Amino acid sequence: MLHLFAMLAAVLMTTPMLPRTHTVTPLPRFLTPPVSREILDPEDGSLTYGPYGQVWRVPMQRREIALTFDDGPYPFYTPLLLHVLERSGVPATFFIVGRSAQEFPALVRRIVVGGNELGDHTFNHYTLTGLSDYQIAYQIAAGGAFLQQFTGQPVTLFRPPHGRYNQHVVAIAHTLGFKTIFWSDSPDDVKNISPDIVVSRVLYYARPGAIVLMHSGQYKTIEALPEIIYRLRAAGYSFVTVSQLLRDGNYDQPAQWPIKP
Amino acid sequence: MKRLKVAAVLAAIFLSAVSAALASVAPSAITQPAVHRVFSGPRGLFPAPVRRPVPWIEGVTPPLEDRLFGATYRVLPNHNVLKVYVFNAGGYESAGIRFSARVPHTARDLTETELDREAVQLIRTTFAQFPDVQTVDIWATIPVAQSQATTKESTVFSVSADRATYVALRAGRDLSDDQFLDAFGRVWVSPEVPQ
Numbered sequence: 001m002l003h004l005f006a007m008l009a010a011v012l013m014t015t016p017m018l019p020r021t022h023t024v025t026p027l028p029r030f031l032t033p034p035v036s037r038e039i040l041d042p043e044d045g046s047l048t049y050g051p052y053g054q055v056w057r058v059p060m061q062r063r064e065i066a067l068t069f070d071d072g073p074y075p076f077y078t079p080l081l082l083h084v085l086e087r088s089g090v091p092a093t094f095f096i097v098g099r100s101a102q103e104f105p106a107l108v109r110r111i112v113v114g115g116n117e118l119g120d121h122t123f124n125h126y127t128l129t130g131l132s133d134y135q136i137a138y139q140i141a142a143g144g145a146f147l148q149q150f151t152g153q154p155v156t157l158f159r160p161p162h163g164r165y166n167q168h169v170v171a172i173a174h175t176l177g178f179k180t181i182f183w184s185d186s187p188d189d190v191k192n193i194s195p196d197i198v199v200s201r202v203l204y205y206a207r208p209g210a211i212v213l214m215h216s217g218q219y220k221t222i223e224a225l226p227e228i229i230y231r232l233r234a235a236g237y238s239f240v241t242v243s244q245l246l247r248d249g250n251y252d253q254p255a256q257w258p259i260k261p
Numbered sequence: 262m263k264r265l266k267v268a269a270v271l272a273a274i275f276l277s278a279v280s281a282a283l284a285s286v287a288p289s290a291i292t293q294p295a296v297h298r299v300f301s302g303p304r305g306l307f308p309a310p311v312r313r314p315v316p317w318i319e320g321v322t323p324p325l326e327d328r329l330f331g332a333t334y335r336v337l338p339n340h341n342v343l344k345v346y347v348f349n350a351g352g353y354e355s356a357g358i359r360f361s362a363r364v365p366h367t368a369r370d371l372t373e374t375e376l377d378r379e380a381v382q383l384i385r386t387t388f389a390q391f392p393d394v395q396t397v398d399i400w401a402t403i404p405v406a407q408s409q410a411t412t413k414e415s416t417v418f419s420v421s422a423d424r425a426t427y428v429a430l431r432a433g434r435d436l437s438d439d440q441f442l443d444a445f446g447r448v449w450v451s452p453e454v455p456q
Contacts, residue, residue, distance in 0.1 A: 075359075076356065080355045103400070103416040103450050104400070105448055106446040
């Protein structure tokens, strides 16, 4: 066993050390400058809007909440999800992967016909932080352009895959005319958890103007959804799409909110 | 002689390490036999639950999935159904069937006509034999070469069928496969689509 440790030590000693700090590449000049500084909720100081128009939550008094579903469309899962949403009369926002939409366009049409909203989740669902600026722009633009054929109008909402972003990603999305939508309420439903935990986590983080992140291809989410809708409605919440939430929260006039010093 | 002894000791250590590593590798779910295994717990020995290996079902509503697989697997001449999904939610059933667009045990892909034929058979079989199924998604995949893989397979064909359209189409029995699938909005995705 000793010789194994010796070999391991030899390998480690000969491997060059990785740099402890990484350099931040400067942003290209052609990108549109930020629209504001970070904007915080006056009540609890939580982050709501970002400098490039990113949205985590829409600060508002009205009890409105937006359900969003990432990835897909997935055969079998998406019809089920749409069935639950239609039966409950709840609109949602689907952040769709362009490649999946190309494979299953019938499901995207069904999403749109059901009164839901489409958002861009890039064309290939690559982690954008590892790509060049050109590749980031291509992924965002190609995904949005492909979805436009289903909506008949430009798709303006964008969410980065895996929620991974840096200044380049949000700046490029902003330059391309997209609003980057994050979330303030996530049950982390991609993990191996029960539908009960999905319900309890969504309810725990629910608040007026919240954006809930869930995923299309998860049974537990579909199973949890009726309970989530029932409980939130009982608490006085109404469900809207992200665009509606932004309109109701006067997203276009963020100056009324205090700016982070 | 001394060198030989050292070499023999090292070889023994190496072999014991390799055999220990191999012993720790669990057999795959597919090859694992459905037998009662006994685990030792804090209260003594008790039988572990039996897990029957059924790789063709996803496990949402297993009895229904088992039945759907049995029904659809037989109707295709190539027996190339890969996986079925069924979810029963209070009388509303949704199904999904993934089948291989590559003829098993060959390097040949199904032709477009063959894909159409198989998809029509799958839709008709599902709606005819499972009256509670309201929607069925059918899609065909081909494996992706490991060197260029971002996923394990690539979808080359898909159709999303609902019972209402199926019932409306059933009246016109002389529809060709092409016309039948077009009514559902059949999709043909080329495997050459850039990833």
